[in-house]
Amino acid sequence: MNKSIFKLLIIIPISLYSCKGKKSVEQDQEQIKTTDTLTMETQQLFNPADLPEEPVFDIITTMGTIRIKLYKETPKHRDNFVKLASEGYYNNILFHRVINGFMIQTGDPLTKDTLNSDKFGTGGPGYNVPAEILPQFNHKKGALAAARRGDQANPQRESSGSQFYLVQDPQACKQLDGAYTVFGETITGENVIDLIASVPVNHRDRPLNDVKIISITPVRESR
Numbered sequence: 001m002n003k004s005i006f007k008l009l010i011i012i013p014i015s016l017y018s019c020k021g022k023k024s025v026e027q028d029q030e031q032i033k034t035t036d037t038l039t040m041e042t043q044q045l046f047n048p049a050d051l052p053e054e055p056v057f058d059i060i061t062t063m064g065t066i067r068i069k070l071y072k073e074t075p076k077h078r079d080n081f082v083k084l085a086s087e088g089y090y091n092n093i094l095f096h097r098v099i100n101g102f103m104i105q106t107g108d109p110l111t112k113d114t115l116n117s118d119k120f121g122t123g124g125p126g127y128n129v130p131a132e133i134l135p136q137f138n139h140k141k142g143a144l145a146a147a148r149r150g151d152q153a154n155p156q157r158e159s160s161g162s163q164f165y166l167v168q169d170p171q172a173c174k175q176l177d178g179a180y181t182v183f184g185e186t187i188t189g190e191n192v193i194d195l196i197a198s199v200p201v202n203h204r205d206r207p208l209n210d211v212k213i214i215s216i217t218p219v220r221e222s223r
Contacts, residue, residue: 023102023172025147025165025180046218048082055082056187056219061095062212063196066166066189067219068144074132077146077159077183084125084162085216095211096120097165097204100197102172105147106213107163120206121163128158132181139173142166142186142193157181168197 055078059066070078084090094111097120098104110116110123129146139145144166146159159181166186167173186193199207 023175024150025103025105025145025176026150043088044086045088046086048079048086051082051218057085057216058219059216060214061192061196062210062214064189064192066192067187068184069187070184071137073134074181074183076129077132077181080129080161081183088215089125089162090213090216093213095196096206098197098199098201098207098211099205101169103165103167104193104196105163105165107147107160109162124163125161127161129161131157131159132183133157133178135178137182138177139167139170139182140185141170142190143182144184144186145176145180145182148180166193168193
């Protein structure tokens with residue numbers, strides 16, 4: 001059995017794993033709305049209305065900066081990402097699932113507290129985003145896509161409210177085309193994706209040393 005597939009079997013509930021042996025990028029079955037999301041008073045860091053139709057953001061991580069562009073053709077995902085970034089939602093969130101030769105996943109607010117380590121992968125804002133799966137957007141290198149629960153529990157393929165992943169290996173992720181919403185792409189920083197993907201991980205694909213999003217900030221001079 002392929003080593004990376006065996007690792008995925010450990011962390012993904014059997015109902016979310018294809019019997020054909022394909023890899024998936026799933027949000028864990030149980031969705032938990034985090035306490036800090038419920039109680040935290042958010043302070044808007046920038047005004048989403050000031051951004052262009054296809055906004056550009058810097059995902060500033062502890063291993064470097066990944067510059068992304070969001071697609072206008074997926075407005076629900078674009079607007080949700082912009083809203084969360086404007087509230088500082090992603091600040092200090094970890095990359096909680098990293099599979100070298102596949103993708104890197106982040107966006108779970110539970111990862112802000114390591115006491116929640118057993119629940120990593122289950123956190124979110126308490127809502128899903130309707131699917132916007134479009135044929136022109138595939139899992140190319142650096143593609144930005146939304147994680148989601150598996151088809152059995154989520155036949156409409158709605159996306160996680162906050163968890164997303166970045167493609168490291170387009171060939172390995174090709175099987176995900178048409179099944180997950182791709183809503184952006186990497187402009188610069190593909191090398192940072194490679195660096196994060198190559199860090200040592202445990203049996204649950206969590207990096208042994210934390211890799212963190214410091215902030216996600218708009219690049220105003222993008223147009």
